Amino acid sequence: MDVLNHSSRKRETYQVHVTQSVLWECALGIAAITNTPIIKTLEKPADYWEELKESLPVGLLAELDFVSIKNTWKALLQLLHKRDFHDLGEFTSYIQTLPMTELTFICLPFIGSKYQEIRRRASLGEESAMKEMMKLTSDHSFFPNYIEFICQANGKRLKEHLINVMNFWYEAIIEKDSYHLQTILKTDYEMKKKMLDKMPPEELVEWATGGVSYLPEPSVHNVLLIPQYIYRPWNIEADIEGTKVFYYPISNESITPNDQYTPNxxxxxxxxxxxxxxxxxxxxxxxxxxxxxxxxxxxxxxxxxxxxxxxxxxxxxxxxxxxxxxxxxxxxxxxxxxxxxxxxxxx
CATH class of the missing domain: 1.10.10.10 (Winged helix-like DNA-binding domain superfamily/Winged helix DNA-binding domain)
Structure with a gap:
């Protein structure tokens, strides 16, 4: 049946926001080195990752083993979304002072607005809610096991682990190269921010991510773009309440900001x-x-x-x-x- 459209309403879309921090790079580095199936597809060659592992201190290796089993890199990313942390010290202090039930709620994955009450009940220790979340995410590669772990974790040990793995990775990998990392991340951030008013939202997302088409969907009113270097050439998608997140690979010209002739x-x-x-x-x-x-x-x-x-x-x-x-x-x-x-x- 043909329809004559006389509506004056425009198709709804989302707002795009851009942010950047070396702390995202820190958490994503932890995610990358513990993601064995994907590590061979990353831009940095396999030799780089092997040599890196051999150079890491024993304490960090132990924490990374725990990450690879429990996928706690997800918890780090969830926590980083709670506010704009100026440095690692502020982030670790935030974790230390969080009540355990709030920490659990934040670390549990967002699986949709209508399931927020189940997520809240699971964070309070309700076993039936935990099992319901596990059932709702049964087709996901690691969410069910991750949800069970977060709900049953020893609060003190979980906090120690999250703080230790971030601090150890930062000291071993990020700190020595922090100026360069901050420079290239900020360069890419400024480039994308400059285009916020020059491109429609969907066009901007596709351009920033190098080709990801993301159409508006119900209850998602914002898209957050976060530049990352360690996971190139991959885009990583995530969901938080009301927002779709893209940790997108920074462009070539951002890596060499002093060379104005490097094309994307x-x-x-x-x-x-x-x-x-x-x-x-x-x-x-x-x-x-x-x-x-x-x-x-x-x-x-x-x-x-x-x-x-x-x-x-x-x-x-x-x-x-x-x-x-x-x-x-x-x-x-x-x-x-x-x-x-x-x-x-x-x-």
């Missing part, structure tokens, strides 16, 4: 991807509407393996994605090209 990696990838006649033909086909691989091969009369190769390049450049078994053009990414080029030329 995705800007280069996009232009390379479009610098080919076949790929431009594919883009035009997808501009018309989404298509299957078979549709594209028939339209262009080119072998399926060749078309698949070109589509891989377009996907790597975040210009094309797969939706419901069809290839779809990421129009926002295409529309942003001129703005990204202008930003690079004027930086």
């Amino acid at each position: 990696n995705f800007l280069v990838l996009k232009h390379k991807a479009l610098g080919d006649e076949v790929r431009l033909r594919i883009v035009k086909l997808l501009y018309e509407h989404d298509r299957t691989l078979q549709d594209i091969t028939e339209k262009l009369n080119i072998g399926k393996s060749t078309i698949h190769h070109h589509l891989k390049i377009l996907r790597a450049a975040k210009l094309v994605e797969i939706i419901d078994a069809k290839y779809s053009l990421k129009r926002i990414a295409l529309d942003m090209l001129s703005k990204e080029l202008e930003l690079y030329l004027n930086q």
Whole structure:
């Protein structure tokens, strides 16, 4: 049935906020080194992580073993979202003074506004609420075990662990390079902040994250962008009440802030991807509407393996994605090209 839309209301979207701190880098570093399945996919090579582990003090290694078993890096990130901490001392003091029930509530994952009462009851020690949270998150890779641990943890030991692992990692890894880290994180933060009023929210999120399309969803009124270096090239998504969080990989030009000629990696990838006649033909086909691989091969009369190769390049450049078994053009990414080029030329 056709619908005539005479509504004057605009489609609701979210507000984008940007923040940065070396403390996020500290917590994410702890998460990275204890995430064995993903560590080989990080930008820093496997040799870097092996050599790093060999150089770490025994006390830190013991705490990292605990992180790898219990996934307490999640608790660190949850706690860091509670306020803007100026330094590690302020953060550790905050943990020390938190009542145990409040600490438990903060560390438990946010799983939706309608489940906040269950989360609160679980933090107060109600076993049925804990089990309900575990059931609600049963399809998540580690949430059920993490929830059970947080609800049953010895408060004093948990506080000691969180404080120790942050302090030990900061002293061993962050402190010696803190000036450089603070410089590049702040550079990227300033770049993204400058674009808050120049790009629509969805466009800004896709540009900052290097291609993540995040559409507005009910009860999410804010998106928080936090630059990180240690987890490049990955974006890490998280949810807190009313907010979607993206810990996004800082751009190439932020890593070399004194070199004004370093272009953003995705800007280069996009232009390379479009610098080919076949790929431009594919883009035009997808501009018309989404298509299957078979549709594209028939339209262009080119072998399926060749078309698949070109589509891989377009996907790597975040210009094309797969939706419901069809290839779809990421129009926002295409529309942003001129703005990204202008930003690079004027930086």
